[in-house]
Amino acid sequence: VFGAGGGTSSYREAEDADLLVLWGSNAREAHPIFFHHVLKGLRNGARMYAVDPRRTSSAQWADAWLGIHVGSDISLANAIGNEIIAAGLVNDAFIKRATTGFEEYAKTVSAYPLERAERDTGVPADLIRRLAHDYARADRAQICWTLGITEHHNAADNVLALINLALLTGHVGRYGSGLVPLRGQNNVQGGGDMGAIPNKLTGFQDIETNADARSRFGKAYGVTIPPKRGMHLSQMFEAMEEGELTAAYVIGENPLRSEADTNRASKLLEGLEHLVVQDIFLTDTARVADVVLPGTASWCEAEGTVTNSERRVQRVRKALEPPAGARDDIEIISELARRLGTDWGHPTSEDLWNELRALSPMHRGMSYEKIERLGGIQWPCPDDESTGTLFLHARLWEEDPVKRGAPAPFFAVQQEDPLDELTPEYPIRLTTGRRLDSYNTGVQSGEYATPLRGPETLNLSPEDAGRLGFAEGEVAQVSSRRGSLTVPVHVDTTLRAGLAFMTLHFPEQVETNVLTLDAWDPKSGTAEFKATAIRVDKLPEAI
Amino acid sequence: MDIRLGAKVPATEEERAAIASVLGPPETGWDGGQRQAADGHVAFGGHAARARRHLLIPVLHAVQDRIGWISPGALDHICERLTVPPAEAYGVASFYGLFRTTPSPGAVVHVCDDLACQVGGAEALCERMSRRFGAEGTPSAFNGAGVTWLRSPCLGQCDRGSAALIQRAGREPSRIGLAPADPDQIWQALLAGPPASGAGRPLVPQLESTGSRTVRLLRRVGQVDPESLGSYRAAGGYEMLRRAVGLGPQGVLREVRDAKLLGRGGAAFPTAVKWEAVAANPVRPHYVVCNADESEPGTFKDRVLMEEDPYALVEAITIMGYACGAEQGYIYIRGEYPLAEARLRDAVSQARARGFLGEDVMGAGFGFDIDVRRGAGAYIAGEETALINSIEGKRAEPRNKPPFPAQSGLFGKPTAINNVETLLSVLEILRIGGPAFAALGTDGSTGTRLFCLSGCVERPGLYEHEFGITLREVIEAAGGISGGRPLRAVLLGGAAGSFVGPSALDTPLTFEAMRAIGATLGSGVVLVLDDTVDVVGLLRRISQFFRDESCGQCVPCRVGTVRQEEVLARMTRGAPFGSVEQELALLEDIGAVTRDASICGLGQTAVSAVQSAVRLGLVGSVES
Secondary structure, three states: OOOOOOOOOOOOHHHHOOEEEEEOOOHHHHOHHHHHHHHHHHHOOOEEEEEOOOOOOOHHHOOEEEOOOOOOHHHHHHHHHHHHHHOOOOOHHHHHHHEEOHHHHHHHHOOOOHHHHHHHHOOOHHHHHHHHHHHHHOOOEEEEEOHHHHOOOOHHHHHHHHHHHHHHHOOOOOOOOEEEEOOOOOOHHHHHHOOOEOOEEOOOEEOOOOHHHHHHHHHHHOOOOOOOOOOOHHHHHHHHHOOOOOEEEEEOOOHHHHOOOHHHHHHHHHOOOEEEEEEOOOOHHHHOOOEEEEOOOOOOOOOEEEEOOOOEEEEEOOOOOOOOOOOOHHHHHHHHHHHOOOOOOOOOHHHHHHHHHHHOHHHOOOOHHHHHHHOOEEOOOOOOOOOOOOOOOHHHHOOOHHHHOOOEEOOOOOOOOOOOOOOOOOOEEEEEEOOOOOOOOOOOOOOOOOOOOOOOOEEEOHHHHHHHOOOOOOEEEEEOOOOEEEEEEEEOOOOOOOEEEEEOOOOOOOOHHHOOOOOEOOOOOOEOOOOEEEEEEEOHHHO | OOOOOOOOOOOOHHHHHHHHHHHOOOOOHHHOOOOOHHHHOEEEOHHHHHOOHHHHHHHHHHHHHHHOOOOHHHHHHHHHHHOOOHHHHHHHHOOOOOOOOOOOOOEEEEEEOOHHHHHOOHHHHHHHHHHHHOOOOOOEEEOOEEEEEEEEOOOOOOOOOOOEEEEEOOOOOEEEEEOOOOHHHHHHHHHHOOOOOOOOOOOOHHHHHHOOOOOOOOOOOOOOOOOOHHHHHHOOOOHHHHHHHHHHHHHHHHHHHHHOOEOOOOOOOEHHHHHHHHHHOOOOOEEEEEEEOOOOOOOOHHHHHHHHOHHHHHHHHHHHHHHHOEEEEEEEEOOOOHHHHHHHHHHHHHHHHOOOOEOOHHHOOOOEEEEEEEOOOOHHHHOHHHHHHHHOOOOOOOOOOOOOOOOOOHHHOOEEEEEHHHHHHHHHHHHHOHHHHHHOEOOOOEOEEEEEEEEOEOOOEEEEEEOOOEHHHHHHHOOOEHHHOOEEEEEEOHHHOEEEOHHHOOOEOOHHHHHHOOOOOOOOEEEEEEOOOOHHHHHHHHHHHHHHHOOOOOHHHHHHHHHHHHHHHHHHHOOOOOOHHHHHHHHHHHHHHHHHHOOOHHHHHOOHHHHHHHHOOOOOOOOO
16 A cells, blocks of 8 residues: 555554554564563553454453454554544545545445444444544554464455554554554564565565566666466465476475465475475474575574564574584575586675665665664665654655655455355364464474473363363364364364464464465465364363 | 462462452462463563562462461462462461461451560460460360460550450451450450440540640541541541642742751651652652551550541651652551551541542642551561561561662652551641741750550550650659659660669660660650569560561661570579679670671660660669
């Protein structure tokens, strides 16, 4: 909507906000660093709403928790928008000056009265109204979200529905207000910034529409850049299925475990003509590879930078020599290039960073020396004078239309239910998430012991466990339309009847993604990990 | 809120009922009630839930009173009701001496073996308690229920001989203070409840012996019915509040400033400075707090005032709230004062019923109300910032200052906090006017002062004298040394005070004269010791007291108080490390560090009594 993919606000703004809405984000466990800032904000008097199907440990900090049905986010967001409009709480000055498409948005959300949202989400209309009014009336309000918003088949629509609320109320482009997507690792943002997105060159320059950028990159690299986007992960797997994609070079990723519908992912990866995996561990994906290139642990065995969720580029310094046989990732890639016939020499990480600065305007002012001196710099930092940007889109508030630039459009979106329907045969909604002590498929976190970590379980509400006759720890047969597995039951009071929860941290114990649906969002390429229809049965021998 | 409950045995119905008696019944499955369908979609918490944290200590009291101890299950249920992590709630419950976190008999007898009672025969009483009830701390059977007894720091009954407090749990819990106490009487009280009052010593011997009507703060003690607002008003009650409203808040502040009133709690800080700082602070709301956590060994003045003239305190704190722009006041009273607490609570509710508290006090257009909070057995809670933490439902650990309470006190808001005697002095200031009050006493110490006479005097008790009176005169007013024996020393100001010898008898008991001889008036303790008293035993009791009562938060105090006790123990055994001189030098070192580096008054004064005794040659001389 705004032109670049990044959180609009700095972490520290959460400390000075008046209202925080955590929407589909268990930041307490998944983003503990950001949550420290949230806690400071709460201490400073900020109020917090949590929107989440589960009453997570984050939601337990909230003034009010809205326990929505999985996948009813757009209905809720649209109803909030409609209520804000109906109550006359819109920021009309901002809408007029800095946005387009309000009329159509208003028309769309008029089909979402509070009663409908109550029906769709299960949350009482009164509470939805309260959230709408508090959000609109707050001087500084932020909406923070994570995978609860984006791991759906309509992920991009979910995000747009939230952005619409910020446009409606002017909660963007000002200190303390903003839209804060939380990234799952220290450098997810950095990956996007560097151009690891199918349609973007480095620095979020569009490969299809930005001819100027194409020619600059082309000139620097001595090639012609075609105006053609690449594939995202879900498309790659479809291309593998259709035999169009026959070789893959996987760096620091474990798709065999992390993709939805593990059975299918595993079959496709194993069926490739050639698979190269570059990683610091012999992951399950690496086990099926033709070639494995041992890389370095980028946080301690290599020089470079990372960029966190507040767009802050930070230096990473080498502290240890990598073990024998492992090589720096830059070295591996350069060597690969050399053997493919292009000699790049032996660039250092700083050489590459300076190349980036020459090509990406938003990074231009960030020398290694300056990053070090300022303790990290938030992009954009376009020149030597700039010390970075605390929050984005301040331009939208400019008086001068030239400085204000292109207005931000409303994108009206409609509620769509999860694709994996609940039926009498598959009556329970399984959603997935993370735990404080573990990370994704456990490649990095599984090595470390922690007293917090128990075995993987299927978390069931007390009501469902009681109805189905499961005691704590009893092993259950869990089935979806795609697969089936066995796992011990944990009775979890943060769940309501009909809602179940698992993580993907322990694939060697429980392959949760055997169950999940690989339906993906055409706009973002993200799979619907958050909404699977399952049934839970007693083990055959227990019957 | 990161609450991990793990008690193996959940709270019993009885425990849940005790908790609900303070918090009301739980409303949803999220706060420990029955799970309802709506709980799956809605929960409230956050600021509203955390704002109830200050109820933690009242709830712990409710469980302790009903059950006799706080079980892990009860603690878990409290935690889910108040959204407090169990580790933190346990930290609070285990901090205070009157809460027990292990299974305990329903009745516990606390026997005072502190300074004045030591002089009055506490060891003999403990010996008899052991014979009757078994060794200290061991449960014994009593009438089908359990009872145990424990040694206790000062119970504030120092004028009456060895004191005891019975803490009894049950559906109708009771706390009974007895002084003088003996095992038979305790047995009787366990069977039949408190003995009829009225016997015992005169409340204010000064009035009886001389017929003097010159007392000011004590004027109504024994003269009014402490349980009757009407009686208080007939004796001139609430006229000062009317006068205060006539003067306006600025006028009240002016009178207090003109009176040059210094705080009577021990630190002698100008009261007007505190009040003006709070009144002028733009941050709202303001709070006023009365520190009635009188725990300095040897002190009982506030107890007498609250037991016999509770409305005066209620009126005085109302005036304080009016002057400081506060609508809520707190009286924090120590848990060892059941009678004073009951009378205060009664006075507050009667005053509220008659419009002297509430949204529109006396129809004068300002709102004010009072919450009475019971302490739970912690000397350190008398330190003002520790007391504030305790009201907030935390461990009574002092805060770093600055910020001072006038900037950031209770709940982080501007707070004025004063001792009971200070507040009653304000009533007198309004009665006679600031300048007239300033004309009493000396230039540096205006008005009158309450003295708690105990130990070897003929008529121990509470005395009120105009500042300027000498120590000799104070002792003589109490009938002199009992039995006419020679004076060995006087402990002024309690455990945190200092010893003075016979040479100080003609020193006036004023703030400035005491400072000049390196002593302190403190809380007004005058513990008189004749030549038969075991002074080294008292010093060991003092050092043990501070080691016990140090909150442990800062290192100099936590370690220094232990080291001090160890030195005294070695010297008592006659087995010093190296020489006696070396031990005395070590005491000097410990004293310097503890005094200079502790964050609060407890650590800073924990060494003063021992050091003054060393200077006087009371320890380290031939006999020790």
